Amino acid sequence: MISITSTELNYLVFRYLHESGFTHSAFAFGYEAGIDRCKNDDNVVPPGALVTFIQKGIQYLELEANLSGSDADMDEDFSFLQPLDLITKEPNELHNIVKAKKENLSQHKSESNKIVNGSTHDNARREHVQEREKERKEKENEQRLEKIRLEKEKEQPKDEYKETQHTDQNHTEKHEDKTTVENLNNRAYGGPEPMEISQSPMSSPNDTPCRDVKILKGHSSEVFACAWNPSAPLLASGSGDSTARIWKIADGPCDSGVQNEPVNVVVLQHFKESTNEKSKDVTTLDWNGDGTLLATGSYDGQARIWSRDGELNSTLNKHKGPIFSLKWNKKGDYLLSGSVDKTAIVWNIKTGEWKQLFEFHTGPTLDVDWRNNVTFATCSTDKMIHVCKIGENRPVKTFSGHQDEVNAIKWDPTGSLLASCSDDHTAKIWSLKQDNFLHDLKEHVKGIYTIRWSPTGPGTNNPNQQLVLASASFDSTIKLWDVELGSVLYSLSGHRDPVYSVAFSPNGEYLASGSMDRFVHIWSVKEGKIVKTYTGKGGIFEVNWSKDGDKVAACFSNNIVCVLDFRM
Template sequence: MLSFLEGHTSEVCACAWSPAGSILASGSGDSMARIWTIADVMSRSSLQNEHSSVVVLKHVKGKTNEKNKDVTTLDWNKFCSAPPASYPSGMGCASCGHVKFKAGSARHGVFRVEGRLLATGSYDGQARIWSTNGKLKSILNKHKGPIFSLKWSKKGDYILTGSVYKTAIVWDVKAEEWKQQFEFHSGPILDVDWRNNVSFATSSSDNMIYVCKFGESHPIKTFSGHQKVVLLFLFSFSSGKKGDMWVSAKHYFVWAKLTVSNGTPTGSLLASCSDDITAKIWSMKQDKYVHDLREHAKEIYTIRWSPTGPGTNNPNKQLLLASASFDTTVKLWDVDQGRLICSLNGHRGPVYSVAFGPNGEYLVSGSLDKSMHIWSLKECKIVKTYPGSGGIFEVCWNKEGNKIAASFADNTVCVLDFRM
């Protein structure tokens, strides 16, 4: 079943599900982000937002400046920044809605993960923090140019931003001020991601990846090896290997859980991809990449880690890396061996976005050919296809695994009700 969410007046370049449930955020070139609350039951022919409510987040007041209006990136907070003792058992945190359960209960000491704050980055160089009811809580203003990437820290107390003007800034969310500015790159910063709550990595058009840490005036690790723009990279926290390893990719990167020798999950895999038609795997123990993935025929636009392997909710499944390319294919990689498992062929245009389902059994891909494919990873084949009326910039899966969202160049957002 499909639902098309209308309201944006320009291409929708970003979308993201809140970990709080059926709440979806979208960002557009119309200077607005929108927060959609999606009903559990959707009509196959819904075209008039019948099964959703929406809050509009205006980033520009009055007449829009065409040169700086785009909402370029967005991210939901996932952890509570307030100390557990700051609110009573059974009550929610005032800032994020996380719940501390009463002593003696089966879930005592467990905090429910809920995305109640949305951070957006914009072409005007400002980062903004919003509540789900549309209230603008903070404006973070120091960058001199467009923000291309933005991420909440693991604990939710900091936000990391990267700008076209070669700087990355860590912001203290509670104090609403910048904590430290990092100026190591010689080109625009295209992606940022956290390793843990005090260290992170940045990638740039200068082909470099730097790992940085609070209080340090120089990078604690430098990776070089890509021959063209490093657009994306992701840290992984899941691996069957002991030690510190990273995989690098083109547009963004994420840390995944890794079971190291002492059993402590730490960000140890980094994935990066580039216009040089490669994705690479790096180790913190060495400067040169561990694996050089070279099966694509054109630029690799994006990569994603599977939610599988030790330290994840699917510990008995193999950790995979997916890469999507302008060559119209998605490829699945064995991370330990650095080898190609299978090539997913079915799109007729560049593939801009991929996302794994939360159980690691399915993958969704979105392409400029206006189609969205859902793949069975067990069989490496398409199980469902959904045509759209515009190129697809981003796809994402909600945490329950029953809804998929896609953002389109024709100004719409599509939500698919997925059950196999």
């Protein structure tokens, strides 16, 4: 009796089908499943099975011909099938299985939020905002009714309280409406957006008064990013409404006569009005060093370069997925972008063309940051960090050590240390002089969303102040770290929900933070205490200081941007 091993059978069938034009690796799973089913008691495959497998191979050539046209599509089609299906079912049955599962997947995608290649941070933020807003409204209504009930119980007999409860509740609500902050009318977009000064126990005695707050209204969706121009009184904001905006903010305090005039704003459309496309969320933006150009990154995978007057200078189109981060180098001749398509690209601004494509990650690129004019770092959902250099075909350094997605990376002011933070609850500090991390910062109990270095220490404009790293986490805390010792200086616990953004003032003395709890806090770095606080009506995605350190911008999930005066 002739016998053949599974390995020999596999090889023969592969050779036959490959020479017949069948190339898809998905069928290998079917071979293994079928071979296992056909083995006899001696762990060998009877010769008749070879004929059966070759017949199956011819049938699958027919199935391949009836599926999608491209190789990539066919690989996807075969991924819908189970190994046992490949052995036991006829091609027409398999075709129907693929068709049904593709239709179901397409329907699921249309009903879901945008989720790209497994990277769900922005969707998680939106879902969290919606949940928190619902909870907040319910809780505020409960607290308001309870407050009214307790006050009335103290002031009048119980029988009178029952009769007057509804009337007094309406009166209280009208009184609260009068205490809301009504700000400036925007000439182009109509009425003011009220913002309340927090009266909750979380508030500091130093709440920002209403006259110190300017509300910028015009976006029609969440505002994800904001950045002050480094040389002019301009604030850029980017939103899920497929626009960025450049706001002209007059110098001086918000309650001055100049500030009571409507705000000039330029709208940067990221879609053609004729097509009415609305799926090009502006996810990130950055001004160049001299403030003459604004770069925006979008969900459509394109980076765009604008003048500060709002003129579109160029569109940079090579990425195949949403752009989540982009940065100018200090010289301003190159722009670096990182995308969900797993790549980073350096763009030559003079030519408007890409200079070099870096394809080292195996997952979406979440953040990029320049070390100097030619060297930069990238991080990814693949848990890796690569340090790359223009002109080099491989990373000049690779850091591994995180156990989960690396959300952000930042070089210190002198470019000697690199900080990273991850969903593994840790931040780490790296040096190009060694392969392993210098410090493993482990005090957070949930993932760390972002990090920032203070503009202090040797080689900065504030050389006599200590270099500090701030980390903001989903555990609702901010940690200030001594980077020489790798220990916590302060744990800042003023927020109740995830903290998405922190920013140091230009002099390094203060830290601004924004959270999903709707609070903007400004902390003293020296004392680790809140010195100012403000609350709005939506979660906060980003905070940013003006170049002079006298204003803080914050962008909110309820479509607005706020500018807060800061004077101590």
